[in-house]
Amino acid sequence: MTSTTPLVMRIMALSISTAKRAGVIIRDVLKQGDLGIVDKGKNDPQTEADRSAEKCIIASLSKKFPTIKIIGEEGGTDLNVCDDWLVSEPNESFLQQSCPAAWQDAQPEDFVIWVDPLDGTAEYTQGFVEHVTVLIGVAIKNSAVGGIIHQPFYQHASGEIGRTIWGLKGLGTGGFTPVAPPKDEFIITTTRSHSNALHQRAVDVFNASKVLKVGGAGYKVLQLLEGKAHAYVFATPGCKKWDTCAPEAVLEANGGTLTNINGEHYEYHADVEHVNRRGVLASVGSDHKELVEKIPLDVRQAVGSK
Ligand SMILES: Nc1ncnc2c1ncn2[C@@H]1O[C@H](COP(=O)(O)O)[C@@H](O)[C@H]1OP(=O)(O)O
Ligand SMILES: [Mg+2]
Ligand SMILES: [Mg+2]
Ligand SMILES: [Mg+2]
Incomplete structure (x- = not known):
């Protein structure tokens, strides 16, 4: 890494290493037993x-990037x-890649x-540990641009545990192999x-061939990917x-879309309301606008209206 490496690349590379370290902490707490x-x-x-x-993530990132919110x-x-929780080594293989021109001067x-x-x-406390993820999202000027989704309990065929998926708009994704969903099902x-x-009404209108009920926003976006x-x-x-x-950036870096239930993107500036008042609709391989319009207007208007 040189001093001319664009900031977004340095933030992403340290976030990859830090998410992995946080994943070890999450496994250790479970092992030790008192949640x-x-x-x-x-x-x-x-x-x-x-x-x-x-603590591990915020201390590590703010030590390296003290002026970033x-x-x-x-x-x-x-x-x-x-010191054991302070991560200072960025992921070197991420840094080998070129920064998309759009973010070079951020x-x-x-x-x-x-x-x-x-x-x-909730799933972590109930033993559904494969649903658990660590999420680090990088917003630039109001938009979700980069993201890390780390799964601390992912089991590789080799026996190795944990995997780290990243995405940066304009560059692509890494850490997994994207697969398109089946064409003959929804x-x-x-x-x-x-x-x-109300939520159930929105799910029912799609008349889906299957409805998977799983925990976490990160895990659901991985299912799309x-x-x-x-x-x-x-x-x-x-x-x-x-x-x-993070899920929005990773999904969109791979051609999907994540918006509120009305099809509008959320904003991610420092003063934005934290709650995603109007829910989430994310898709891959579909006409996103068509999916939005399938949800009756009265349902869409009622979500988050009070
Ligand atoms: N009513 C809620 N209160 C707090 N967090 C929520 C609520 N609904 C969703 N979340 C957060 O969004 C994630 C995805 O929701 P769901 O699993 O219900 O689809 C949850 O794991 C939780 O994140 P977290 O586990 O980080 O607190
Ligand atoms: Mg929570
Ligand atoms: Mg949480
Ligand atoms: Mg969460």
């Missing part, structure tokens, strides 16, 4: 793994972490990094822990900018 669960609200648990992984789900500002003040140290906390992936009647589903439908408020920034 230290705190309820932040209805269906909104936090564990020692969420807290510790966030970083927003984490757990609101952590304690940067006094043990300045520190153009960035916001959105950190979800553990996406799928499979929806959706929440298993945050459903309600690996051809397991055609659309991710979440017609309720509840997920936040740190849930969607």
Whole structure:
């Protein structure tokens, strides 16, 4: 890495290494057994793994990039972490690639990094660990541009555990092999822990051949990228900018689309409302606008209206 390496490349490369380190923390907390669960609200648990992984990520990124705005789900500002949690080595193979021209000159003040140290906390506490991801999203001037989705419990055939997927708009994706979803089916992936009647109406209109109920925004987007589903439908408020920034960037770097339920992209500047009030609709290999229009207008208008 040279001093002329564009900032976005340096942020992505350190985020890849840091997400992996956070994944080790998440596995260690589970192994040690005491999850230290705190309820932040209805269906909104936090564990020692969420807290510790966030400290590791925010301390590591802010040490290297002190002037960049970083927003984490757990609101952590304690940067006094043990050396063992401070990651300073960027992922070298990511740095071998060329920076897309569009981001080459982005300045520190153009960035916001959105950190979800553990996406799928409810599933983590219930033993569905394959749904768990670490999400680091890189926004430039209001848009989700880059993202890391790390799966700490992914089992490789070789026995190795964990994998790290990245995406940068204009460059592409890495860490996995994209697969197109089957042409003769329409499979929806959706929440298993945050459903309600309105959300169910939005899912039902698609008359899907299969509805997969899994945890986490990161995991659902990976299902789209690996051809397991055609659309991710979440017609309720509840997920936040740190849930969607990384998944949106990775999905869109691979030709998919992630918007609210009305087909509009979310904004990711530092002062934006954290809640994704109008839900999530993500798709791959479909006409996204057609999917939006399938959802009755009264349902779309009701999502997030109060
Ligand atoms: N009502 C809610 N309150 C808090 N977090 C939510 C809510 N709905 C969704 N989320 C976040 O969005 C993710 C995806 O939602 P779902 O699994 O229901 O589709 C959840 O894992 C959770 O992230 P996190 O686990 O990081 O707190
Ligand atoms: Mg949470
Ligand atoms: Mg989350
Ligand atoms: Mg989380």
